[in-house]
Amino acid sequence: MDSVTKRYPDGTVAVDRLSLEIPDRSITVLVGPSGCGKTTTLRMINRMVEPTEGTILLDGADLQQQPVTTLRRSMGYVIQNAGLFQHRTILDNIATVPRMTGWGKHKSRARAAELMERVGLDASLGKRYPYQLSGGQQQRVGVARALAADPPVLLMDEPFSAVDPVVRKGLQDELLRIQDELGKTIVFVTHDIDEAIKLGTMVAVMRTGGRLAQFAPPAELLSDPADAFVEDFLGADRGIRRLSFFPSAALELTRGPVVRADATAEQLAAADGAAHLLVTDADDRPLGWAEPGDLGAGRPADRRLLPYGRPFVPGTDSLRAALDCAVLSPTGWAVAVDSDGRVTGVVSQQTIGEAIRTAHGTAAGTGGSAPAEDAADVTKVAP
Ligand SMILES: Nc1ncnc2c1ncn2[C@@H]1O[C@H](COP(=O)(O)OP(=O)(O)O)[C@@H](O)[C@H]1O
Ligand SMILES: [Mg+2]
Numbered sequence: 001m002d003s004v005t006k007r008y009p010d011g012t013v014a015v016d017r018l019s020l021e022i023p024d025r026s027i028t029v030l031v032g033p034s035g036c037g038k039t040t041t042l043r044m045i046n047r048m049v050e051p052t053e054g055t056i057l058l059d060g061a062d063l064q065q066q067p068v069t070t071l072r073r074s075m076g077y078v079i080q081n082a083g084l085f086q087h088r089t090i091l092d093n094i095a096t097v098p099r100m101t102g103w104g105k106h107k108s109r110a111r112a113a114e115l116m117e118r119v120g121l122d123a124s125l126g127k128r129y130p131y132q133l134s135g136g137q138q139q140r141v142g143v144a145r146a147l148a149a150d151p152p153v154l155l156m157d158e159p160f161s162a163v164d165p166v167v168r169k170g171l172q173d174e175l176l177r178i179q180d181e182l183g184k185t186i187v188f189v190t191h192d193i194d195e196a197i198k199l200g201t202m203v204a205v206m207r208t209g210g211r212l213a214q215f216a217p218p219a220e221l222l223s224d225p226a227d228a229f230v231e232d233f234l235g236a237d238r239g240i241r242r243l244s245f246f247p248s249a250a251l252e253l254t255r256g257p258v259v260r261a262d263a264t265a266e267q268l269a270a271a272d273g274a275a276h277l278l279v280t281d282a283d284d285r286p287l288g289w290a291e292p293g294d295l296g297a298g299r300p301a302d303r304r305l306l307p308y309g310r311p312f313v314p315g316t317d318s319l320r321a322a323l324d325c326a327v328l329s330p331t332g333w334a335v336a337v338d339s340d341g342r343v344t345g346v347v348s349q350q351t352i353g354e355a356i357r358t359a360h361g362t363a364a365g366t367g368g369s370a371p372a373e374d375a376a377d378v379t380k381v382a383p
Pocket of ligand 2: 038039040
Protein backbone atom coordinates (compact mmCIF):
# COMPACT_ATOMS: atom_id res chain seq x y z
CA MET A 1 0.00 0.00 0.00
CA ASP A 2 1.27 3.39 -0.97
CA SER A 3 0.42 6.46 1.11
CA VAL A 4 -3.08 5.25 1.90
CA THR A 5 -5.38 7.54 3.87
CA LYS A 6 -8.89 6.86 5.13
CA ARG A 7 -10.99 9.77 6.30
CA TYR A 8 -14.47 8.73 7.45
CA PRO A 9 -17.40 11.02 6.53
CA ASP A 10 -17.43 12.49 10.05
CA GLY A 11 -13.87 13.72 9.52
CA THR A 12 -12.08 11.01 11.57
CA VAL A 13 -8.74 10.21 10.01
CA ALA A 14 -8.53 6.47 10.75
CA VAL A 15 -5.46 5.81 8.60
CA ASP A 16 -2.95 8.47 7.70
CA ARG A 17 -0.64 8.09 4.67
CA LEU A 18 0.17 4.47 5.38
CA SER A 19 2.81 2.84 3.17
CA LEU A 20 3.52 -0.85 3.64
CA GLU A 21 4.97 -3.56 1.47
CA ILE A 22 3.32 -6.77 2.60
CA PRO A 23 5.48 -9.79 1.72
CA ASP A 24 3.99 -12.80 -0.08
CA ARG A 25 3.43 -16.11 1.65
CA SER A 26 4.24 -14.92 5.15
CA ILE A 27 2.45 -13.43 8.15
CA THR A 28 2.39 -9.64 8.43
CA VAL A 29 0.97 -8.36 11.71
CA LEU A 30 -0.64 -4.97 12.23
CA VAL A 31 -0.41 -4.12 15.93
CA GLY A 32 -1.22 -1.04 17.96
CA PRO A 33 -3.57 0.37 20.59
CA SER A 34 -7.34 0.34 20.12
CA GLY A 35 -8.54 2.89 17.57
CA CYS A 36 -5.23 3.21 15.73
CA GLY A 37 -6.74 2.14 12.40
CA LYS A 38 -5.91 -1.58 12.20
CA THR A 39 -9.39 -2.76 11.24
CA THR A 40 -9.80 0.06 8.75
CA THR A 41 -6.49 -0.89 7.11
CA LEU A 42 -7.48 -4.55 6.88
CA ARG A 43 -10.87 -3.68 5.41
CA MET A 44 -9.30 -1.49 2.76
CA ILE A 45 -7.43 -4.57 1.56
CA ASN A 46 -10.65 -6.43 0.72
CA ARG A 47 -12.48 -3.18 -0.15
CA MET A 48 -15.05 -3.34 2.61
CA VAL A 49 -13.74 0.19 3.15
CA GLU A 50 -12.53 2.35 0.25
CA PRO A 51 -9.44 4.51 0.80
CA THR A 52 -9.83 8.28 0.56
CA GLU A 53 -6.38 8.67 -0.92
CA GLY A 54 -3.52 6.46 -2.03
CA THR A 55 -3.37 3.14 -3.83
CA ILE A 56 -3.26 -0.49 -2.80
CA LEU A 57 -1.62 -2.89 -5.21
CA LEU A 58 -2.02 -6.66 -5.15
CA ASP A 59 0.66 -8.44 -7.16
CA GLY A 60 1.27 -5.14 -8.92
CA ALA A 61 -2.39 -4.59 -9.92
CA ASP A 62 -4.50 -1.77 -8.45
CA LEU A 63 -7.23 -3.21 -6.20
CA GLN A 64 -9.52 -0.44 -7.35
CA GLN A 65 -9.58 -1.97 -10.83
CA GLN A 66 -10.70 -5.42 -9.71
CA PRO A 67 -14.30 -6.53 -9.25
CA VAL A 68 -15.12 -6.68 -5.54
CA THR A 69 -16.59 -10.20 -5.71
CA THR A 70 -13.50 -11.69 -7.38
CA LEU A 71 -11.30 -9.86 -4.92
CA ARG A 72 -13.18 -11.09 -1.84
CA ARG A 73 -13.06 -14.66 -3.05
CA SER A 74 -9.29 -14.46 -3.23
CA MET A 75 -9.19 -13.28 0.38
CA GLY A 76 -10.37 -15.29 3.37
CA TYR A 77 -11.58 -13.13 6.26
CA VAL A 78 -11.56 -14.17 9.91
CA ILE A 79 -12.92 -12.02 12.72
CA GLN A 80 -13.18 -12.13 16.50
CA ASN A 81 -15.88 -14.52 17.76
CA ALA A 82 -15.62 -16.20 14.35
CA GLY A 83 -18.81 -14.59 12.98
CA LEU A 84 -20.37 -17.96 12.20
CA PHE A 85 -23.89 -18.47 10.87
CA GLN A 86 -25.71 -19.65 13.99
CA HIS A 87 -28.47 -21.54 12.16
CA ARG A 88 -26.06 -23.58 10.02
CA THR A 89 -24.12 -26.65 11.04
CA ILE A 90 -20.34 -26.48 11.35
CA LEU A 91 -19.89 -28.36 8.05
CA ASP A 92 -22.27 -26.00 6.25
CA ASN A 93 -20.57 -22.96 7.77
CA ILE A 94 -17.22 -24.09 6.44
CA ALA A 95 -18.72 -25.01 3.05
CA THR A 96 -20.29 -21.55 2.61
CA VAL A 97 -17.88 -20.11 0.05
CA PRO A 98 -17.41 -23.31 -2.01
CA ARG A 99 -21.22 -23.54 -2.24
CA MET A 100 -21.42 -19.89 -3.33
CA THR A 101 -18.85 -20.46 -6.03
CA GLY A 102 -20.92 -23.29 -7.47
CA TRP A 103 -19.38 -26.40 -6.03
CA GLY A 104 -21.94 -29.16 -5.50
CA LYS A 105 -23.17 -30.02 -2.02
CA HIS A 106 -21.20 -33.24 -1.85
CA LYS A 107 -17.89 -31.77 -2.95
CA SER A 108 -18.30 -28.74 -0.67
CA ARG A 109 -18.96 -30.94 2.36
CA ALA A 110 -16.00 -33.17 1.55
CA ARG A 111 -13.82 -30.07 1.38
CA ALA A 112 -15.26 -28.85 4.69
CA ALA A 113 -14.48 -32.18 6.35
CA GLU A 114 -10.91 -32.02 5.08
CA LEU A 115 -10.53 -28.51 6.50
CA MET A 116 -11.90 -29.52 9.89
CA GLU A 117 -9.06 -31.97 10.15
CA ARG A 118 -6.57 -29.35 9.01
CA VAL A 119 -7.53 -26.90 11.77
CA GLY A 120 -7.56 -29.62 14.43
CA LEU A 121 -11.30 -30.18 14.83
CA ASP A 122 -12.81 -33.60 15.38
CA ALA A 123 -15.01 -34.74 12.50
CA SER A 124 -17.82 -35.52 14.93
CA LEU A 125 -18.35 -31.78 15.47
CA GLY A 126 -19.41 -31.28 11.84
CA LYS A 127 -23.09 -31.84 12.47
CA ARG A 128 -23.27 -29.53 15.46
CA TYR A 129 -24.29 -25.87 15.52
CA PRO A 130 -21.92 -23.06 16.54
CA TYR A 131 -23.46 -22.54 19.99
CA GLN A 132 -22.60 -26.15 20.82
CA LEU A 133 -18.86 -25.44 20.42
CA SER A 134 -16.38 -23.73 22.76
CA GLY A 135 -15.00 -20.32 21.83
CA GLY A 136 -11.71 -21.84 20.73
CA GLN A 137 -13.44 -24.43 18.56
CA GLN A 138 -15.61 -21.76 16.96
CA GLN A 139 -12.49 -19.78 16.17
CA ARG A 140 -11.02 -22.83 14.43
CA VAL A 141 -14.21 -23.13 12.39
CA GLY A 142 -13.76 -19.47 11.41
CA VAL A 143 -10.27 -20.23 10.14
CA ALA A 144 -11.46 -23.34 8.28
CA ARG A 145 -14.27 -21.36 6.63
CA ALA A 146 -11.82 -18.68 5.50
CA LEU A 147 -9.57 -21.36 3.99
CA ALA A 148 -12.38 -23.23 2.25
CA ALA A 149 -11.97 -21.69 -1.19
CA ASP A 150 -8.18 -21.91 -0.86
CA PRO A 151 -7.65 -18.14 -1.18
CA PRO A 152 -4.04 -16.94 -1.56
CA VAL A 153 -4.67 -14.18 1.01
CA LEU A 154 -6.02 -14.46 4.55
CA LEU A 155 -7.14 -11.38 6.48
CA MET A 156 -7.51 -11.93 10.22
CA ASP A 157 -8.91 -9.27 12.57
CA GLU A 158 -8.15 -10.02 16.23
CA PRO A 159 -9.25 -13.61 15.61
CA PHE A 160 -7.98 -14.97 18.92
CA SER A 161 -8.62 -11.99 21.21
CA ALA A 162 -11.77 -13.35 22.84
CA VAL A 163 -10.43 -16.70 24.02
CA ASP A 164 -8.51 -17.48 27.19
CA PRO A 165 -4.67 -17.54 27.14
CA VAL A 166 -4.24 -21.32 27.00
CA VAL A 167 -6.69 -21.82 24.13
CA ARG A 168 -5.17 -18.79 22.47
CA LYS A 169 -1.70 -20.27 22.54
CA GLY A 170 -3.11 -23.43 20.93
CA LEU A 171 -4.75 -21.40 18.17
CA GLN A 172 -1.56 -19.44 17.53
CA ASP A 173 0.52 -22.63 17.31
CA GLU A 174 -2.08 -24.13 14.98
CA LEU A 175 -1.98 -21.07 12.74
CA LEU A 176 1.82 -21.26 12.50
CA ARG A 177 1.57 -24.96 11.63
CA ILE A 178 -1.11 -24.36 8.98
CA GLN A 179 0.93 -21.51 7.56
CA ASP A 180 3.98 -23.80 7.31
CA GLU A 181 1.90 -26.20 5.26
CA LEU A 182 -0.10 -23.78 3.12
CA GLY A 183 2.12 -20.69 2.75
CA LYS A 184 -0.69 -18.11 2.55
CA THR A 185 -0.18 -14.36 2.51
CA ILE A 186 -1.65 -13.48 5.90
CA VAL A 187 -2.40 -10.03 7.28
CA PHE A 188 -3.12 -10.43 10.98
CA VAL A 189 -4.48 -7.68 13.24
CA THR A 190 -3.98 -7.72 17.00
CA HIS A 191 -3.55 -5.28 19.89
CA ASP A 192 -1.33 -7.82 21.69
CA ILE A 193 2.37 -7.22 21.10
CA ASP A 194 3.34 -10.71 22.30
CA GLU A 195 0.99 -12.25 19.75
CA ALA A 196 2.48 -9.95 17.09
CA ILE A 197 6.02 -11.01 17.95
CA LYS A 198 5.13 -14.68 18.04
CA LEU A 199 3.24 -14.79 14.74
CA GLY A 200 4.73 -12.05 12.60
CA THR A 201 7.40 -12.39 9.95
CA MET A 202 7.00 -8.64 9.66
CA VAL A 203 5.27 -6.44 12.24
CA ALA A 204 3.75 -3.02 11.58
CA VAL A 205 3.37 -1.04 14.80
CA MET A 206 0.69 1.64 14.39
CA ARG A 207 -0.04 4.59 16.61
CA THR A 208 -3.24 6.50 17.25
CA GLY A 209 -4.19 8.60 14.26
CA GLY A 210 -3.48 5.71 11.89
CA ARG A 211 0.20 6.41 11.41
CA LEU A 212 2.89 3.82 11.03
CA ALA A 213 5.40 3.88 13.89
CA GLN A 214 7.68 1.06 12.70
CA PHE A 215 7.63 -1.77 10.18
CA ALA A 216 10.23 -4.44 10.91
CA PRO A 217 10.81 -8.11 11.72
CA PRO A 218 10.08 -8.85 15.41
CA ALA A 219 13.74 -9.31 16.40
CA GLU A 220 14.54 -5.88 15.00
CA LEU A 221 11.61 -4.25 16.82
CA LEU A 222 12.97 -5.66 20.05
CA SER A 223 16.56 -4.66 19.39
CA ASP A 224 15.97 -1.30 17.72
CA PRO A 225 12.61 0.28 18.55
CA ALA A 226 12.20 3.33 16.31
CA ASP A 227 11.09 5.68 19.06
CA ALA A 228 9.78 6.00 22.62
CA PHE A 229 6.24 5.02 21.56
CA VAL A 230 7.37 1.69 20.10
CA GLU A 231 9.67 1.05 23.03
CA ASP A 232 6.87 1.71 25.47
CA PHE A 233 4.49 -0.48 23.51
CA LEU A 234 6.97 -3.37 23.54
CA GLY A 235 7.02 -3.34 27.34
CA ALA A 236 9.68 -3.49 30.01
CA ASP A 237 11.23 -6.91 29.38
CA ARG A 238 12.06 -6.58 25.71
CA GLY A 239 15.70 -7.49 26.36
CA ILE A 240 14.71 -10.87 27.79
CA ARG A 241 12.08 -11.47 25.10
CA ARG A 242 14.60 -10.72 22.42
CA LEU A 243 16.62 -13.73 23.55
CA SER A 244 13.84 -15.88 22.03
CA PHE A 245 15.37 -15.04 18.66
CA PHE A 246 18.79 -16.45 19.48
CA PRO A 247 19.46 -20.20 19.38
CA SER A 248 20.97 -21.99 22.34
CA ALA A 249 22.87 -24.41 20.09
CA ALA A 250 26.18 -22.59 20.45
CA LEU A 251 26.22 -22.75 24.26
CA GLU A 252 29.25 -24.61 25.47
CA LEU A 253 28.09 -27.57 27.56
CA THR A 254 30.14 -29.48 30.07
CA ARG A 255 29.72 -33.09 31.17
CA GLY A 256 32.11 -32.58 34.07
CA PRO A 257 29.52 -32.51 36.87
CA VAL A 258 27.31 -35.21 35.30
CA VAL A 259 27.44 -38.62 37.00
CA ARG A 260 25.34 -41.77 36.83
CA ALA A 261 23.49 -42.93 39.92
CA ASP A 262 25.62 -46.08 39.96
CA ALA A 263 28.91 -44.22 39.52
CA THR A 264 32.00 -45.82 41.05
CA ALA A 265 34.13 -44.01 43.59
CA GLU A 266 36.63 -43.46 40.81
CA GLN A 267 34.06 -41.82 38.54
CA LEU A 268 32.87 -39.64 41.41
CA ALA A 269 36.43 -38.59 42.10
CA ALA A 270 36.76 -37.51 38.48
CA ALA A 271 33.95 -35.00 39.04
CA ASP A 272 35.79 -33.64 42.06
CA GLY A 273 35.64 -29.90 42.50
CA ALA A 274 32.07 -29.34 41.28
CA ALA A 275 29.77 -27.79 43.90
CA HIS A 276 26.87 -29.87 42.58
CA LEU A 277 26.64 -33.05 40.56
CA LEU A 278 23.83 -33.87 38.20
CA VAL A 279 22.81 -37.49 38.77
CA THR A 280 21.36 -39.45 35.86
CA ASP A 281 19.94 -42.95 35.55
CA ALA A 282 21.64 -45.66 33.50
CA ASP A 283 19.80 -44.31 30.45
CA ASP A 284 21.28 -40.81 30.92
CA ARG A 285 17.97 -39.31 31.98
CA PRO A 286 18.29 -36.65 34.69
CA LEU A 287 17.32 -37.58 38.26
CA GLY A 288 18.40 -34.48 40.18
CA TRP A 289 21.28 -32.54 41.68
CA ALA A 290 23.37 -33.73 44.60
CA GLU A 291 26.22 -32.35 46.64
CA PRO A 292 29.31 -34.50 46.15
CA GLY A 293 29.44 -35.50 49.83
CA ASP A 294 25.90 -36.91 49.66
CA LEU A 295 26.78 -39.47 47.05
CA GLY A 296 28.17 -42.79 48.13
CA ALA A 297 29.63 -44.84 45.33
CA GLY A 298 27.42 -47.56 43.93
CA ARG A 299 24.07 -46.50 45.40
CA PRO A 300 21.56 -43.99 44.18
CA ALA A 301 20.89 -41.17 46.60
CA ASP A 302 17.46 -40.16 45.34
CA ARG A 303 16.29 -38.96 48.70
CA ARG A 304 18.90 -36.24 48.81
CA LEU A 305 18.54 -35.04 45.25
CA LEU A 306 17.47 -31.50 44.47
CA PRO A 307 15.05 -31.16 41.54
CA TYR A 308 16.78 -30.59 38.21
CA GLY A 309 14.07 -28.20 37.04
CA ARG A 310 13.12 -28.03 33.40
CA PRO A 311 15.79 -29.08 30.90
CA PHE A 312 16.28 -27.38 27.54
CA VAL A 313 17.07 -28.82 24.12
CA PRO A 314 19.99 -27.02 22.44
CA GLY A 315 19.27 -26.59 18.74
CA THR A 316 15.51 -26.40 19.31
CA ASP A 317 15.19 -24.04 22.25
CA SER A 318 16.26 -20.42 22.37
CA LEU A 319 18.75 -18.66 24.59
CA ARG A 320 15.75 -17.36 26.51
CA ALA A 321 14.63 -20.92 27.28
CA ALA A 322 18.15 -21.86 28.41
CA LEU A 323 18.33 -18.82 30.68
CA ASP A 324 14.94 -19.65 32.12
CA CYS A 325 16.10 -23.19 32.92
CA ALA A 326 19.20 -21.88 34.68
CA VAL A 327 17.18 -19.32 36.66
CA LEU A 328 14.72 -22.03 37.75
CA SER A 329 17.44 -24.52 38.65
CA PRO A 330 18.28 -24.75 42.37
CA THR A 331 21.97 -24.85 41.47
CA GLY A 332 21.94 -22.12 38.82
CA TRP A 333 22.97 -24.66 36.20
CA ALA A 334 20.71 -25.49 33.27
CA VAL A 335 20.41 -29.10 32.14
CA ALA A 336 20.68 -29.77 28.39
CA VAL A 337 19.00 -32.85 26.92
CA ASP A 338 18.62 -34.29 23.43
CA SER A 339 15.21 -34.73 21.84
CA ASP A 340 14.85 -38.09 23.64
CA GLY A 341 15.39 -36.47 27.04
CA ARG A 342 18.93 -37.80 27.54
CA VAL A 343 21.38 -35.47 29.25
CA THR A 344 23.97 -34.02 26.87
CA GLY A 345 25.59 -31.71 29.42
CA VAL A 346 25.01 -28.81 31.78
CA VAL A 347 25.71 -25.10 31.47
CA SER A 348 26.08 -22.40 34.12
CA GLN A 349 24.24 -19.09 34.37
CA GLN A 350 27.57 -17.41 33.89
CA THR A 351 28.23 -19.14 30.55
CA ILE A 352 24.70 -18.29 29.40
CA GLY A 353 25.30 -14.69 30.48
CA GLU A 354 28.40 -14.53 28.30
CA ALA A 355 26.47 -15.94 25.32
CA ILE A 356 23.78 -13.29 25.89
CA ARG A 357 26.33 -10.50 25.85
CA THR A 358 27.73 -11.84 22.58
CA ALA A 359 24.23 -12.15 21.09
CA HIS A 360 23.20 -8.62 22.05
CA GLY A 361 26.54 -7.24 20.89
CA THR A 362 26.27 -9.00 17.54
CA ALA A 363 22.77 -7.86 16.60
CA ALA A 364 23.26 -4.32 17.86
CA GLY A 365 26.37 -4.01 15.70
CA THR A 366 28.49 -2.90 18.66
CA GLY A 367 31.19 -5.47 18.25
CA GLY A 368 31.12 -9.03 19.54
CA SER A 369 33.17 -11.77 18.00
CA ALA A 370 30.62 -13.26 15.56
CA PRO A 371 30.67 -12.01 11.96
CA ALA A 372 27.99 -9.53 10.91
CA GLU A 373 26.01 -11.95 8.75
CA ASP A 374 25.15 -13.95 11.85
CA ALA A 375 22.98 -11.07 12.98
CA ALA A 376 20.98 -11.23 9.77
CA ASP A 377 20.63 -14.98 10.24
CA VAL A 378 18.70 -14.62 13.45
CA THR A 379 15.58 -16.71 12.99
CA LYS A 380 12.74 -17.76 15.23
CA VAL A 381 13.38 -20.53 17.69
CA ALA A 382 11.01 -21.84 20.30
CA PRO A 383 10.71 -19.35 23.15
N1 LIG B 1 -17.43 3.85 10.15
C1 LIG B 1 -16.72 4.74 10.87
N2 LIG B 1 -17.06 6.03 10.91
C2 LIG B 1 -16.35 6.93 11.61
N3 LIG B 1 -15.24 6.64 12.32
C3 LIG B 1 -14.85 5.36 12.31
C4 LIG B 1 -15.55 4.34 11.59
N4 LIG B 1 -14.91 3.14 11.80
C5 LIG B 1 -13.85 3.42 12.59
N5 LIG B 1 -13.81 4.73 12.91
C6 LIG B 1 -12.78 5.42 13.71
O1 LIG B 1 -11.54 5.27 13.05
C7 LIG B 1 -10.51 5.05 13.99
C8 LIG B 1 -9.83 3.72 13.68
O2 LIG B 1 -10.75 2.67 13.88
P1 LIG B 1 -10.37 1.15 13.65
O3 LIG B 1 -9.79 1.00 12.30
O4 LIG B 1 -11.57 0.33 13.96
O5 LIG B 1 -9.23 0.94 14.75
P2 LIG B 1 -8.67 -0.38 15.44
O6 LIG B 1 -9.12 -1.56 14.64
O7 LIG B 1 -7.19 -0.18 15.43
O8 LIG B 1 -9.19 -0.39 16.83
C9 LIG B 1 -11.16 5.10 15.35
O9 LIG B 1 -11.01 6.40 15.85
C10 LIG B 1 -12.60 4.79 15.07
O10 LIG B 1 -13.44 5.39 16.03
MG1 LIG C 1 -10.23 -3.22 15.26
